[in-house]
Each structure stands twice: as structure tokens, then as C-alpha cells.
Amino acid sequence: MSIKVLVVGGGGREHAIVEALLRDGAEVYSVMKNLNPGIARGAKALRLLSETDVPQVVEFAVQCGAELAVVGPEAPLEAGLSDQLVKRGIGCVGPSQAAARLETSKRFARRLMRKHGVPGNIEFDTFRDLETARTFVNDFPGQLVVKPEGLTGGKGVKVEGEHLQGKNEVLDYVKEVLDKRIGGAGVVLEERLVGEEFTLQAFCDGRDVMGMPLVQDHKRAYEGDVGPNTGGMGSYSDADHLLPFLGNEDKDTAEDIMRRAVLALREEGTPYRGILYGQFMLTRDGPKVIEFNARFGDPEAMNVLTLLENGFLGLCQAMAEGRLGPPVPFQPQATVCKYVVPAGYGTKPQAGTPINVDEGAIVKAGATVYYAAVDEREGKVYTTTSRSLGVVGVAETIERAEEVCEAGLAHVKGDVFVRHDIGRGELLRRRVEHMRQVRG
Ligand code: AMP
Ligand code: GLY
Numbered sequence: 001m002s003i004k005v006l007v008v009g010g011g012g013r014e015h016a017i018v019e020a021l022l023r024d025g026a027e028v029y030s031v032m033k034n035l036n037p038g039i040a041r042g043a044k045a046l047r048l049l050s051e052t053d054v055p056q057v058v059e060f061a062v063q064c065g066a067e068l069a070v071v072g073p074e075a076p077l078e079a080g081l082s083d084q085l086v087k088r089g090i091g092c093v094g095p096s097q098a099a100a101r102l103e104t105s106k107r108f109a110r111r112l113m114r115k116h117g118v119p120g121n122i123e124f125d126t127f128r129d130l131e132t133a134r135t136f137v138n139d140f141p142g143q144l145v146v147k148p149e150g151l152t153g154g155k156g157v158k159v160e161g162e163h164l165q166g167k168n169e170v171l172d173y174v175k176e177v178l179d180k181r182i183g184g185a186g187v188v189l190e191e192r193l194v195g196e197e198f199t200l201q202a203f204c205d206g207r208d209v210m211g212m213p214l215v216q217d218h219k220r221a222y223e224g225d226v227g228p229n230t231g232g233m234g235s236y237s238d239a240d241h242l243l244p245f246l247g248n249e250d251k252d253t254a255e256d257i258m259r260r261a262v263l264a265l266r267e268e269g270t271p272y273r274g275i276l277y278g279q280f281m282l283t284r285d286g287p288k289v290i291e292f293n294a295r296f297g298d299p300e301a302m303n304v305l306t307l308l309e310n311g312f313l314g315l316c317q318a319m320a321e322g323r324l325g326p327p328v329p330f331q332p333q334a335t336v337c338k339y340v341v342p343a344g345y346g347t348k349p350q351a352g353t354p355i356n357v358d359e360g361a362i363v364k365a366g367a368t369v370y371y372a373a374v375d376e377r378e379g380k381v382y383t384t385t386s387r388s389l390g391v392v393g394v395a396e397t398i399e400r401a402e403e404v405c406e407a408g409l410a411h412v413k414g415d416v417f418v419r420h421d422i423g424r425g426e427l428l429r430r431r432v433e434h435m436r437q438v439r440g
Contacts, residue, residue: 009072012372013298024313038371091320116264124190149186206271213241221346245435336423342383355414367408
């Protein structure tokens with residue numbers, strides 16, 4: 001009999017999770033707030049409701065007889081969904097509320113690293129009032145990054161020298177975050193890192209971590225890495241599971257940082273079970289932590305899960321039970337994922353406009369499509385204010401995977417846009433050259 005698994009969330013990440021579970025023969029149930037047609041098609045039953053409505057989500061899980069739940073986004077974890085599911089005897093891929101603070105409180109994460117001597121930490125402090133922040137800003141020797149303390153979907157962060165010019169603009173934004181209580185009560189100020197960003201996602205069973213292929217996301221809305229920060233416009237990974245600007249040694253360092261963070265949580269009595277996402281900056285002094293997330297990345301989940309033919313379900317069970325086994329083989333292929341987003345995404349996204357997706361033609365072109373924050377009504381797909389769908393190409397090289405991705409994208413039509421530069425040779429060469437300069 002197949003295992004019943006509840007998947008929480010309705011984005012591209014969750015569609016990729018659902019497909020990976022189906023490949024392993026799981027019977028999938030879904031809770032999401034939008035009607036994602038890809039998930040709807042794969043699920044035995046679904047419930048449209050707020051993913052943070054913990055009592056209702058748990059109720060649905062019990063009703064379907066789910067033995068396991070995979071929580072896609074962070075908000076339900078912050079609301080304590082994992083704790084409540086476990087209380088009802090349902091194994092959960094996704095940490096407890098306490099362990100999820102690694103993502104939900106940037107202050108908690110940095111302090112935990114400091115207390116336990118986890119390497120890869122950077123200069124930071126957290127503030128609740130403008131006057132103390134002002135002294136810190138004025139005394140700080142280098143450039144700063146301003147971050148709301150709580151969750152803002154990656155969109156509340158502003159970087160001096162990019163979004164903010166000079167200390168006055170830094171302070172104006174600190175004031176705005178505090179006054180408007182963006183992301184909760186406080187603000188984090190931290191040293192600006194210079195280098196190339198990368199993502200390492202890992203399976204965690206409370207004791208150890210098992211790293212997946214490295215991925216590079218593209219946060220900026222527009223081609224050439226300009227414009228506002230977004231949830232991520234697209235991402236690529238390489239056939240050797242490293243990145244063109246990064247080798248084995250740096251990957252090992254990043255994985256060790258994550259392992260030590262998981263050990264620290266265990267020592268604190270709040271073991272971390274689920275997917276852990278490390279966002280790093282590769283600097284001239286090696287990988288430094290930008291942040292941790294308590295879940296798969298979105299889009300990064302689409303890159304790595306597309307490479308996993310089988311074994312995801314087994315890993316989910318192993319994480320939930322606290323006993324990771326031997327590593328699973330990700331295919332030695334490169335991937336490129338590009339998000340199709342509504343017109344105006346990044347500033348004023350246009351919801352409710354139709355998108356035409358010719359799935360048959362996309363598959364024929366050799367690409368994979370994952371639906372994201374769209375709504376299906378009467379057989380038609382409409383945009384919401386978030387990213388609409390991801391198209392993934394897989395091939396021997398990044399350049400070839402990019403072509404496959406584009407061949408798929410040609411069959412998506414609507415008032416939408418895509419960052420076509422992701423995964424192209426020119427951008428990759430720029431990354432490699434930038435890293436060479438940073439390393440000196
Ligand atoms: P976050 O929400 O923490 O992932 O930050 C969003 C984006 O801001 C990151 O993807 C980086 O591009 C940038 N960023 C965050 N922290 C730093 C930092 N300390 N130095 C430089 N850039 C940063
Ligand atoms: N792609 C960035 C994130 O999932 O947080």
C-alpha cells in the first residue's frame with residue numbers, strides 16, 4: 001500500500017516536491033491557498049485554505065490518514081505546524097517552531113552561531129530603537145545591510161552601495177523598518193559581504209546533514225542583475241554539483257557550517273529535522289552565511305528535485321524519523337530553471353491575467369514545467385501577484401540546459417516576463433570573472 005503524504009504549499013517548490021513523491025509511488029494530499037493545477041492533478045484530494053491555519057491543516061492531515069507531511073513554506077513552521085502534526089503522530093519534514101527560528105529570527109540564527117562558535121558568521125547587531133542603531137551605523141567602518149528581523153519573503157533587505165547610498169539613507173530605511181514594523185519588531189544590521197552568492201540545501205535528521213547539488217539563484221528582478229530583490233527569478237546547477245566559480249573545498253566548508261548549526265540546535269535541545277537551506281556568500285575568505293531557511297529554496301527545489309529520479313520519499317521518512325541513511329544519487333546533469341512572472345512583478349505585479357501554457361509542447365521540447373502561484377479557474381490559468389510557473393531544462397552542460405529551458409519557455413504565452421539571461425554563457429563568465437577579482 002502506498003504511503004499517504006500531505007504536502008503543504010502551492011508554489012513551484014511544492015509542485016516539484018509533489019512530483020518527486022509521486023515518482024516514488026506516494027499517495028499525495030495537498031493543502032494550498034491557490035489552486036495550483038500541477039499539484040491538483042497529482043493530488044488524491046486537496047483543501048484550499050490558509051497554510052498557516054494550523055488546526056485546519058492538522059485536521060485535514062488526520063482526515064486523509066496522512067502518515068507524513070512535507071511543509072514547503074516557512075510560515076506554517078513559524079506557526080507551529082510541525083509540532084502539532086507530530087503531536088498527532090504524523091511525521092513531519094519541516095522543523096519544530098523552536099528549531100525553525102534558524103530562519104524565522106535572524107537574530108536567533110546569528111546569536112546561535114556566535115554562542116556555539118559556528119564558522120561563517122559575520123559582524124551584526126540587532127536593534128529595537130533608532131538611537132542605538134544610529135550610533136552603530138555611524139561607528140561602523142564598512143558598508144551595511146539592513147534587514148527586518150522577521151519574515152519578509154526576501155524582499156525587505158536593502159544593501160548599502162546598491163539600494164541605499166550612504167549612511168543617511170541607511171538610517172532612513174532603519175527608521176522605516178522600525179516605524180512600520182516591517183517583519184516584526186526589530187532590525188538587523190550586518191556587514192556587507194562581497195562575493196558570489198550560492199545555495200546549499202541539505203537533508204537533516206536532527207544529527208547530521210546530507211548536502212544536495214549547489215545552486216545559484218538570481219534575486220534581482222531584471223536582466224543584468226538590476227532592479228528590486230524578488231523571491232528569486234531563476235537558478236542553475238552544474239553537472240558536477242558544484243558551480244563554475246566554486247570548487248569542492250568551498251562546498252565542504254559550507255556543508256560543515258550547516259552541520260555545526262544543526263549540532264548547535266541539538267545541543268540547545270531543539271533538534272532540526274527537515275530540509276535546511278544555507279544561503280552563502282563566497283567571499284575572499286571563503287563561504288559566509290547570509291541566512292538559513294527552514295525549507296527548500298524556491299526556485300532551487302526545482303533544480304535539485306528534477307535530478308532525483310527516485311529516493312525522495314525514503315529520505316523524507318528518514319528525516320522525520322531522525323535516521324538518515326546512505327546518500328541518494330542526484331543525476332550528474334546540469335539544470336537551468338527560469339520563472340515566468342506576471343507583468344510588473346517586483347514592483348506592481350498584475351494579478352488575474354490569463355497565461356497560456358502548452359504543456360504538451362513544453363514536454364516535447366524536453367523541458368519540465370512546475371506551476372507556482374497561479375490560480376486555475378474553469379480550466380484556465382491566471383496570474384496572482386507572485387511568480388507564475390517555473391520551466392526547467394536538464395542537460396550535460398549549463399549552456400545546453402539553458403537552451404532546453406528556453407525551448408520550453410517558447411510555449412508559455414501571456415502578459416508575463418522572464419529573465420532570459422539566467423544560465424547563459426555571458427552571465428556565467430561574468431560570475432567567474434567577478435569571483436576571480438574578489439579572490440585577488
Ligand atoms: P536575505 O533575505 O537575507 O536572503 O537577503 C536578500 C538578498 O540581500 C541576498 O540574496 C543578498 O543578495 C543580499 N544580502 C543579504 N545579506 C547580505 C550581506 N550581509 N552582504 C551582502 N549582501 C547581502
Ligand atoms: N530562492 C530563495 C529562497 O527560497 O529563499
